[in-house]
Amino acid sequence: MDPGSHLTFDLGYYRAVLKHRALFRPDAALLADAAARADVKGVVGGPEEVFARSMARLSTVEVKTGAQGEIRRNCAVVK
Known part of the structure; x- marks a missing residue:
């Protein structure tokens, strides 16, 4: 999602x-919260292996589809 490294999956977007220079509002909002900003800085400043491990863990999350999940306009509001 960043023009500098669009063919690779790396830390370029977080840099x-x-x-x-975030493309998405939620990503830009990471800088508004001190704890989230520290997390982003920690990932960017740390070894790439930490980022790779976190992405591998994220890949194990099962996506809910069909009747299992729901799409919300406001994530905080459950219908």
């Missing part, structure tokens, strides 16, 4: 977020 762009720290430079206030």
Whole structure:
């Protein structure tokens, strides 16, 4: 999602977020919260293996489809 490394899956996007060049509002909002900003800085400043491990863990999350899940306009509101 960043033009500099569009063919690879790396930390380039988060580096762009720290430079206030985020593509998505929720990613830009990471800088508004001190704890989230520290997390992003920690990931960007740390070894790439940490990022790779976190992405591998995220890949184990099962996506709910069909009747199992729901799409919300406001994530905080359950219908």
